[in-house]
Amino acid sequence: MSAWVQLRTASGEILPLRVRLCDTFLCRLRGLTFRKALAEDEGLLFVESQESRVGTAIHMFFVFFPIAVIWMAGDGTVVDTCLARPFRPYYAPRAPARYFLEADPRWLDHISRGDKLTIV
Numbered sequence: 001m002s003a004w005v006q007l008r009t010a011s012g013e014i015l016p017l018r019v020r021l022c023d024t025f026l027c028r029l030r031g032l033t034f035r036k037a038l039a040e041d042e043g044l045l046f047v048e049s050q051e052s053r054v055g056t057a058i059h060m061f062f063v064f065f066p067i068a069v070i071w072m073a074g075d076g077t078v079v080d081t082c083l084a085r086p087f088r089p090y091y092a093p094r095a096p097a098r099y100f101l102e103a104d105p106r107w108l109d110h111i112s113r114g115d116k117l118t119i120v
Contacts, residue, residue, distance in 0.1 A: 005045060006120040007101075014120065015110075016041060017103060021119075023047040032102060033062045043103035045119070056100050057092035060084050068107045071097035078115045081108055 007015045022028055022044045031046075032038060048055045051074055058069060064086055071080045071093035080093035083105055093100070099119075101107075111117070 007045075008118040008120050010116045010118075015117075017043050017107070019043045019045045019101070019103075021045050021047065031058075031063075032067065035063070037065060038067065038102075038104055040104045040106060043101050043107070046100050046102070048098050051096035051098045053092050053094075053096050056097040057090060058084065058100070058102075059090060060086050060088045063087070066105050068101075068103045068105045068111075070101040070103070070107065070111050071095075072099040072101070072117060074098040076117045076119070078111060078113050078117065081111065081113060083108060 003021045005019050005021050007019060018041055028046055056071055066083055066085050069082050069084050069091060070078055073079050079095040079097050082091055084091050
């Protein structure tokens with residue numbers, strides 16, 4: 001099972017979000033596929049070996065609910081965000097990213113492009 005981490009804003013605030021680090025092949029393969037829901041305070045943080053647009057692209061096949069996707073560069077700077085809708089074939093960040101967070105859509109109201117997050 002993957003580890004749980006917290007995310008901290010540049011001001012030092014810990015986000016009230018339970019984040020599972022998804023850094024194994026099986027975790028990345030499964031993601032949110034076939035899940036029925038995602039709690040408002042729950043998220044998955046995917047980790048890639050290097051910054052990339054293609055490597056951090058996602059699909060929403062067999063994901064039955066919309067999610068917020070927040071892409072971050074290696075230094076934690078948010079490079080892009082979007083609302084990903086069920087059964088859409090492709091979402092990619094505008095700029096290369098190393099991490100991406102999948103969470104409840106309400107997080108798009110709290111995290112914006114240019115913000116900096118630290119993994120604790």
